[in-house]
Amino acid sequence: MKTNAIRGYVVDRLQYALNPSSIAVIGASRCPGKVGHKVIDGLQKWGYQGKIYPVNPRAEKVAGLKAYPTLREIEEPVDLAFIAVPAHLVKSILEDCVAKEVKIVVIATSAFKEIGRGELQDELTEYCRANELPLIGPNLVGMGSPALNFNCGFIPYLPTLGPVAMISQSGANLLAALGTSQKDHYGMSFFVGLGNKADVDFSEFIAYAGKDDNTKCIAVYMEGLDSPEAFIEACQSVAKPVVAIKVGRSPIGVKAAFAHTASENVKDDAYYDEVFAQAGALRATTWQEFLDVSLALGTQPALRGENVVMITNGGGSGLLSCDHFDRCGLPLKELKEISPSLAGRIRAYMPMFGSPLNPVDISGTASPTQYKGAFMQAMRDPAVDGILGSICPTAVTNVDAVVDVVIEVHDRYRRLGKPFIMECQGGEECQRAIMKLRDHGIPAYSTAEQAVNAMVALYRYGQMQKK
Numbered sequence: 001m002k003t004n005a006i007r008g009y010v011v012d013r014l015q016y017a018l019n020p021s022s023i024a025v026i027g028a029s030r031c032p033g034k035v036g037h038k039v040i041d042g043l044q045k046w047g048y049q050g051k052i053y054p055v056n057p058r059a060e061k062v063a064g065l066k067a068y069p070t071l072r073e074i075e076e077p078v079d080l081a082f083i084a085v086p087a088h089l090v091k092s093i094l095e096d097c098v099a100k101e102v103k104i105v106v107i108a109t110s111a112f113k114e115i116g117r118g119e120l121q122d123e124l125t126e127y128c129r130a131n132e133l134p135l136i137g138p139n140l141v142g143m144g145s146p147a148l149n150f151n152c153g154f155i156p157y158l159p160t161l162g163p164v165a166m167i168s169q170s171g172a173n174l175l176a177a178l179g180t181s182q183k184d185h186y187g188m189s190f191f192v193g194l195g196n197k198a199d200v201d202f203s204e205f206i207a208y209a210g211k212d213d214n215t216k217c218i219a220v221y222m223e224g225l226d227s228p229e230a231f232i233e234a235c236q237s238v239a240k241p242v243v244a245i246k247v248g249r250s251p252i253g254v255k256a257a258f259a260h261t262a263s264e265n266v267k268d269d270a271y272y273d274e275v276f277a278q279a280g281a282l283r284a285t286t287w288q289e290f291l292d293v294s295l296a297l298g299t300q301p302a303l304r305g306e307n308v309v310m311i312t313n314g315g316g317s318g319l320l321s322c323d324h325f326d327r328c329g330l331p332l333k334e335l336k337e338i339s340p341s342l343a344g345r346i347r348a349y350m351p352m353f354g355s356p357l358n359p360v361d362i363s364g365t366a367s368p369t370q371y372k373g374a375f376m377q378a379m380r381d382p383a384v385d386g387i388l389g390s391i392c393p394t395a396v397t398n399v400d401a402v403v404d405v406v407i408e409v410h411d412r413y414r415r416l417g418k419p420f421i422m423e424c425q426g427g428e429e430c431q432r433a434i435m436k437l438r439d440h441g442i443p444a445y446s447t448a449e450q451a452v453n454a455m456v457a458l459y460r461y462g463q464m465q466k467k
Helices: 008-013 035-044 088-099 120-128 171-184 200-213 228-237 252-262 269-279 287-299 315-327 342-347 368-380 399-416 427-437 450-465
Strands: 022-026 051-055 080-083 104-107 143-144 150-153 161-168 188-195 217-221 242-245 282-284 308-312 386-391 418-424
Touching: 008 200, 022 035, 035 051, 035 150, 080 088, 088 104, 088 120, 104 368, 120 161, 150 450, 161 171, 161 200, 161 287, 171 188, 171 287, 171 427, 188 200, 200 217, 200 228, 217 287, 242 269, 242 287, 269 282, 282 287, 282 450, 287 315, 308 315, 308 368, 315 386, 315 450, 342 368, 368 386, 386 399, 386 450, 399 418, 399 427, 418 427, 418 450
Parallel strands: 022 051, 022 080, 080 104, 161 188, 161 217, 217 242, 242 282, 308 386, 386 418
Antiparallel strands: 143 150, 143 188
């Protein structure tokens, strides 16, 4: 249901969705394959330190824990109620939650508005709002935080700890992002699936992420936007970048979005472009761009000007980057246009057959010392706003040593506030390099286009900040 503005009581209570002292799992099951069992298993497996109260009227114990016939019979306070019972039972459970003074509820159950039962979903939402009981869901996969060892839902693993808060309507895409996090070191501060977002919307989780110390960038996957005013308010209120991907552009996509999360898309795509522009949120077009851009915005400062210098040992990589910078509306300038003496200073770190234009091709024979000298000259020049480095693994390239040089230069000059992005195009040695760079807070990618997209996003965010 629509919310016209951010609700303070909801934002205040969201802490209990990600850091509760106690959780009641209603619909807790003794069957290992059931959602009501997986929730408890995930909490225990990943080290949740709070109290877990299984609620099952037909069991004395679930997963080794004492079970309770109803929520009301739990003697201790309950912060979070995770509901995994059939849809027709949910209303009575919510009444128990209100009587028990539960702080927040999560409904994993499906079979609501997405299958045409919108009246039932709205009835539950209105009841929760009347009692100021925030409701997350229904029809969701769960939420968690690697910083707190908190995994609440039917989720197989936690992501790598990092700077990006992931707020997603889609459970499948959220799970994909969690897998990417582990595989590709895409670090997250917390994650949440909103499902049908009957009550708690994007806006309130954005506002919460704005206050979260571990979050540096907020990534939002949306299938429908019921409350654009609240979304705009939330994005404008946080001093952190927001990246959004809005799906359901195509005619068949509109129908698929409703069948998936009951998302209604009655506006054309230009409308959402305008909403994102007003909000100051960067819109991604593809899933890969969404991940790449949010990683960069979570780890690097904004690009304050247009003067990007690219340093590479591969001319082909430079050419791909040149063309993509141009397509993105941020064409590279020659070094002489950026700083008259920069080309001469960088020449000292390349062979005679290298190219000091921009991209700067220090040639396939480049050593770590030459990379370091070129990077340092560019970083020290006051006219340079950002650096894009590229490694192409020739037979003489010491990839590991170049990576160490990049980390050293990045750490030494981080105080200057210039973004530093890397591209490593190659095989296993480059994949290892990308992971090591990411682990040191340097966004690194396997293709020129990904690296350019990341730098352009930092520029767009810098321009938004100026406005």
